[in-house]
Amino acid sequence: MTTSLPASSGRKKPFIIHKQAREMARNVLQMCVEEKKENKFAFPVNNALDRAARYTGLTKRTLSRIQTEAKNGPLHSPSKKGKSCNKMGNLNVDDFDRSVIHRCIEEFYLTKNIVPTCPKLLAAIREKINFPWGDYKFTKTSKENGL
Known part of the structure; x- marks a missing residue:
């Protein structure tokens, strides 16, 4: 056959x-x-x-x-390092936190007469609310809010 x-x-x-x-x-x-x-x-x-x-x-x-x-065991060649994943997950900022961020930026401009920088703003915001993210996420949030 x-x-x-x-x-x-x-x-x-x-x-x-x-x-x-x-x-x-x-x-x-x-x-x-x-x-x-x-x-x-x-x-x-x-x-x-x-x-x-x-x-x-x-x-x-x-x-x-x-x-x-x-x-x-079986032979393995060294692999390339993968991209680091975002450990904090998505950025979920509620309206209250957005308003605190907005007020903090206004405070820098209006009362202190200082142009705010990311590190200074983050330090001030972290004193007021729990904001676990870094510079990049903060910048992204402020751009989304039109600041």
Whole structure:
């Protein structure tokens, strides 16, 4: 009984080999070609770590670290750090807090005759209400309120 396979182009999906892996593959291939020309191994077969270091261009110490990692479990490469998430969540400021912020800004302009800066305003607002956010959220809130 024969089963028909779906028609395909017979091509495999191409994958990306990064620069470091390409260089390592080139080193291994170059060493194999040299060994073929000389018709002997560059290092005895018993010295696996020396041969691997010579082929890959890595140090023996690096290769031994990789070897111990492989014994402990699957190999992982260092991952990129992700973006830090907002721990405080969305900015929910009620009408009372908005009015306190508005009065505080007016107080700076009218009674103190000072142009308010973010750090000064935040210090004054935190004395009056519980405002847990920083400069960015404060600026965003004041812009939303038209201040």
